[in-house]
Amino acid sequence: MAGVSLEPDRRGGRPVFEAAVALARDHGFLLAHDAAYSEITFDGFVAPSVLEIPGARDVAVEIGSASKTYNMTGWRIGWAVGSADAIKALATLKTNLDSGIFNAVQRGAIAALTGPQDHLAPLLDAYRRRRDLFVSALNDLGWDLKAPLGSFYVWFPTRGGASSADFADLLLERAGVVVTPGTGYGANGEGYVRASMTIADDRLEEAVARIRDALE
Numbered sequence: 514m515a516g517v518s519l520e521p522d523r524r525g526g527r528p529v530f531e532a533a534v535a536l537a538r539d540h541g542f543l544l545a546h547d548a549a550y551s552e553i554t555f556d557g558f559v560a561p562s563v564l565e566i567p568g569a570r571d572v573a574v575e576i577g578s579a580s581k582t583y584n585m586t587g588w589r590i591g592w593a594v595g596s597a598d599a600i601k602a603l604a605t606l607k608t609n610l611d612s613g614i615f616n617a618v619q620r621g622a623i624a625a626l627t628g629p630q631d632h633l634a635p636l637l638d639a640y641r642r643r644r645d646l647f648v649s650a651l652n653d654l655g656w657d658l659k660a661p662l663g664s665f666y667v668w669f670p671t672r673g674g675a676s677s678a679d680f681a682d683l684l685l686e687r688a689g690v691v692v693t694p695g696t697g698y699g700a701n702g703e704g705y706v707r708a709s710m711t712i713a714d715d716r717l718e719e720a721v722a723r724i725r726d727a728l729e
């Protein structure tokens with residue numbers, strides 16, 4: 514993936530959205546934006562919505578989830594906003610496919626969305642603290658990473674030209690650390706792996722220490 518910058522992009526993908534909306538309009542396809550991490554952002558960064566792009570409301574839907582914002586991962590509840598035709602079609606499809614999410618989960622999501630949102634600041638503080646811990650530890654080991662502005666993942670390039678899969682295997686076998694090969698997210702992920710900041714700080718420090726030992 515030579516030439517792709519790891520520099521966080523404060524435009525937050527807006528140019529990508531603009532190009533995707535233009536393509537969807539030209540070719541008449543539906544654009545679905547999976548915005549699961551919309552609220553998991555740092556350092557004053559606000560993630561844009563695809564629906565901000567002029568003309569997007571005709572061709573795009575944006576899908577939100579309670580999963581990351583409210584720690585309801587695996588509860589499988591979210592929402593879709595956007596093109597009226599697409600939302601109508603989705604409702605028809607869902608009505609015929611299933612009979613709705615378990616009521617208690619729906620009530621949980623209503624409480625999450627309508628209740629106080631003061632859990633979010635401490636949650637984001639924890640992810641940011643772990644991000645900083647992990648990024649600075651890897652930079653001490655010779656990487657040159659910039660702290661990502663969103664999500665609870667840190668992507669980093671492999672070492673010594675290793676493939677994503679080989680480097681993930683190496684970290685698993687030599688350090689006992691699980692990272693996800695970037696290729697799991699498409700061909701452009703080759704050469705990168707993804708680490709998740711969803712474990713406690715002390716475990717993350719332990720992981721970093723083991724990565725250091727494994728690479729020495």
Ligand SMILES: *Cc1c(COP(=O)(O)O)cnc(C)c1O
Nearest residue numbers: 547549578580586587588589590
């Ligand atoms: C977590 C996540 C979701 C949402 O999953 P749920 O089924 O709502 O828990 C959607 N997209 C991505 C990329 C995610 O990481």
